[in-house]
Structures are given as C-alpha cells and as structure tokens.
Amino acid sequence: MAPPLPPASPEPDAVPRQRRSRRKEARPGELLDAALQLFVEKGFAATRVEEVAARAGVSKGTLFLYFPSKEELFKAVVRENLAGRFDEWNEELDNFEGDSAELVRYCLHTWWERVGMTPASGITKLVMSEAGMFPEIAAFYQQEVIEPGHELIRRVLQRGIDRGEIRPLSMEYAIYSLIAPMIFLLMWKHSMAPCCPASIDPIGFIDNQADLLLNGMRVLAPSAAHRP
Structure with a gap:
C-alpha cells in the first residue's frame, strides 16, 4: 500500500x-x-x-x-478610547446593586483604572490646553465626551436621591464636584508629576475625595452621624 x-x-x-x-x-x-x-x-x-x-x-x-x-484621526482616537465606552458604562450603572456610597467609589476607582491609568488619560489635558486654538476639536469633545459624561454622573446622583441615600442637590454643581478632583488628578499626572518631587497616590487621593464628597468635613453630632 x-x-x-x-x-x-x-x-x-x-x-x-x-x-x-x-x-x-x-x-x-x-x-x-x-x-x-x-x-x-x-x-x-x-x-x-x-x-x-x-x-x-x-x-x-x-x-x-x-x-x-488629522482632525478625523483625533476624533477617531477620542471615540475609540473615551466616547465609545459610554454604552458600556451606562449598562454597568443599570446593573449596579450597591448603595450610593459604594456606587460613587466604584465610579471613581473604575474610571481611574480604565482611563486614568492608560495613555487616554492625556486626552483631557490636550483638549483643555488647545481648545482655544482648535474650537472645532473642543466642540467635538464637548458633544462626544463631556455631555455624555455629565449625563452619566447625573444618573448616579439621581439614583441616590431617588433611593433617599443622597440629599437633593444643585445637580449641575454636584456633577462638577465629582468631576473636578479627577481632572486635577489628570492634570497633575501629565504636568507636575514627572518633575515634582511631591508625589500623589492616585488611589489614596480618590478615596479621600470620595469621603469628602459623601461625608463633608464637619464633625457630625452622634445622632446625625448614624443617619444614611
């Protein structure tokens, strides 16, 4: 054979x-x-x-x-790394089962892990630095990233208000209160951190900001300290 x-x-x-x-x-x-x-x-x-x-x-x-x-290339970069992820993040919010304090901490930590620790963390500084020279880029970023981001945070806060876990707030300012510490962290990372001897631990900073946002700085009376 x-x-x-x-x-x-x-x-x-x-x-x-x-x-x-x-x-x-x-x-x-x-x-x-x-x-x-x-x-x-x-x-x-x-x-x-x-x-x-x-x-x-x-x-x-x-x-x-x-x-x-080059403008279309930049837009594609933003969509790939930021704008294209809001469906995923909104779905996570829909399925989250913890209370509002857990959700706020989860959002801050997850954002840092998925954006802040990646090269995409530099996009925000770029847009803030060059928006005046390239208004079309700023308008695109406003529409594709800032507005969906604000709406996502609004949903987080409104969920807490509806559940009685967060007191009624001036929503627009409350949204910026959550965003501002994270923008500071990005700006620090991409400007001062490489050359400044004083280091900031991002996770420690995020935890401290979450505590300040959720509890404030005042010492509460014993009866008030146990309220949700």
Whole structure:
C-alpha cells in the first residue's frame, strides 16, 4: 500500500496574501494607538500625520486611506478610547446593586483604572490646553465626551436621591464636584508629576475625595452621624 501523500503546500503567494490581509485589518488600530501616543506626548498642533504613520509602520498615504485628516484621526482616537465606552458604562450603572456610597467609589476607582491609568488619560489635558486654538476639536469633545459624561454622573446622583441615600442637590454643581478632583488628578499626572518631587497616590487621593464628597468635613453630632 502506498504511503499517504503529504498535504499539499499552499500556493506560493497564499501565505503572504494572508499576512497582508491580517496586516491590513490591523492597520486602523495600530494607527489609532500611534496617534494616541503622539497626541499625548506632543499635543494636537505639534503632531504631524507623517509621524503617526511612521510610528505605525505605514506610509502617510495609507493613513489617509483610513482617516482623511488629522482632525478625523483625533476624533477617531477620542471615540475609540473615551466616547465609545459610554454604552458600556451606562449598562454597568443599570446593573449596579450597591448603595450610593459604594456606587460613587466604584465610579471613581473604575474610571481611574480604565482611563486614568492608560495613555487616554492625556486626552483631557490636550483638549483643555488647545481648545482655544482648535474650537472645532473642543466642540467635538464637548458633544462626544463631556455631555455624555455629565449625563452619566447625573444618573448616579439621581439614583441616590431617588433611593433617599443622597440629599437633593444643585445637580449641575454636584456633577462638577465629582468631576473636578479627577481632572486635577489628570492634570497633575501629565504636568507636575514627572518633575515634582511631591508625589500623589492616585488611589489614596480618590478615596479621600470620595469621603469628602459623601461625608463633608464637619464633625457630625452622634445622632446625625448614624443617619444614611
């Protein structure tokens, strides 16, 4: 009986063609990663598309096949890292079972883990620094990130008010009270932290801010200290 024939070798150009296909599918993600790194390192104005393409290992022409301008590239970076995640975060809020104090702490910690500890944490500083020069970028960020973010925090606070765990508040200012410490943490990370000897432990800072927001700074009378 004749031995079995070895499996047929792929056509000469089959493997390179498969590699080219995988490479083509990976390009948008690689370009977004490279753009995020450079935008955070250099800012929007100073970043050139040639640099993004070079860091991603492609030509400038290839970059423009996916993103027709630097502005569209930046918008895609924001959607990939921030704006595109609000559906996920709103679903988590819908399914959260703890009380309001647990939810506030969870939100602050989770935001730091998923955004603050990643390269995407530099996007906020970039927008705040360059909004005056690029109002269209600021308007985009306002619509895609700030407004959905405010609405998410509004839902967190309203949930607590409806459950009787948070007293009625001036909602707009309460939203900024939750956001402001996190913006400070981002600005510190991307400005003073690399050169300032005084270090801030982000988790310790977040826990302290949550305690201040939830309990204030006053010493409560014994009868009041046990109220929800």
